[in-house]
Amino acid sequence: MVLLSLTASHHELDLDALERLSTGSMSVGRTVVGTCRPVQGTVVISTCNRFELYLDVDAPLDGDTVRHATRHVAELVAESSGVTAEVAATSFTVRTGPEVAEHLFAVAAGLDSMVVGEREIAGQVKRALAESRADGTTSKTLELLFQTASRTSKQVGHSTALGGAGRSLVSVGLDLAGESLRPYPAVRAVIIGTGAYAGAAVAALSARGCDDVRVYSQSGRAADFATSHGIGAVGQDQESLVEALEEADLVVSCSGARGRRPGSPAASAPGAEASLEYVLDAASVARARDRAAARAGDEPESDALVILDLALHRDVDPSVADVEGVLLYDLASLTAHAPTTERAVVDQARAIVTDAAARFEETRLGRAADGAVVALLDEAERQVAAEVGAAVDRLTAELAPLGHAPTESDREEIARSVRRRVHAALHGRIVAARATALAEARAAEAAVVAGAERSLRPVPATD
Structure with missing residues (x-):
């Protein structure tokens, strides 16, 4: 799965252009899920200063599927908004992976608003997810993404002075x-x-x-x-x-x-x-x-x-x-006429957003690391079984001349000791394997979206 977002906001476009782009596009979410099979889910945020589509794409690592999905979405937006496909394609900023989560969490916290710290956007993000549910276009990954965005927004509100003055x-x-x-x-x-x-x-x-x-x-x-x-x-x-x-x-x-x-x-x-x-x-x-x-x-x-x-x-x-x-x-x-916000407050809020996005990404991409970790744990269990068996055999040989045999308590103590030692030695390998798997997953996903982003750029005319 690849998380993909296509964003048009007041930062990239003037309000007139944003208005043209978002006119009539609220149905795009339903349409793209119904007509583009790789897209497993969409959530659309449309507010007074932004039009954003979040997509959960089932994409192979060669990127062709994601390129097709992004181009298809741009064409649908163009058709519903009355702008050209080229205008739609070039109006969007494409994000993936940690960029998707960090952007949405910043949006929900009011950090990307016309009035920094405004609180209405948090409710609009929640309503976008609710509307997606009602339309049947959400997915498990998008549910987790948007629910985490709402929790992060609340944390920013409770932990910082951002929005405390009722900015809106x-x-x-x-x-x-x-x-x-x-x-x-x-x-x-x-x-x-x-x-x-x-x-x-x-x-x-x-x-x-x-x-x-x-x-x-x-x-x-x-x-x-x-x-x-x-x-x-x-x-x-x-x-x-x-x-x-x-x-x-x-x-x-x-x-x-x-x-x-x-x-x-x-x-x-x-x-x-x-x-x-x-x-x-x-x-x-x-x-x-x-x-x-x-x-x-x-x-x-x-x-x-x-x-x-x-x-x-x-x-x-x-x-x-x-x-x-x-x-x-x-x-x-x-x-x-919007008021300015103290830099220290914004930095504090952004730190919360960045940390939440990193945790979300680790959870989302953790499945890519689970296979490597499970393999190490299986290897460790085989090592434990072999060492416990050898230790029990040695103890049996030592006790045989005395007419005794290892008790169940002896076996359990040997197993606990061996497992504790093997798993202590395994910890570093698990951390390294998980980090490697996560890095590989991020790199693969970044390569996919790079191709998708290139596909949105218009091809220069040739003579």
């Missing part, structure tokens, strides 16, 4: 919005979406004293979400959203539902990015602002409407920023 995109956004809003206890907020970020937004607003919060969802889940979080709900139709915006000071949009509006042709048109509908468009916002101004009459001009768009697939039309009296912050602008 939501908190960064609310801090930034607060500079242009009245005090939060007087703010009227509308949340668009009912996912993890929506829940985090409710909690963060509540912590700031904001209790006038309503939620809107195109999917019809607003009422249930509102009940479970103790807030108000907005009707499912667009006109209800416009009415809510008339009174709002703050909008936190995090649905990721762009292009999924019921009945919209864009909801089913692969690659038709230009036609995707925004959850919140400029016309709706302008209409809401005009109504608010008309209702205010001769009263002083209303405060600015601050909109935080936390969705990778941009819930909010960028032209909303041109509507008078509106301040729009998207992921890129929020990232620019």
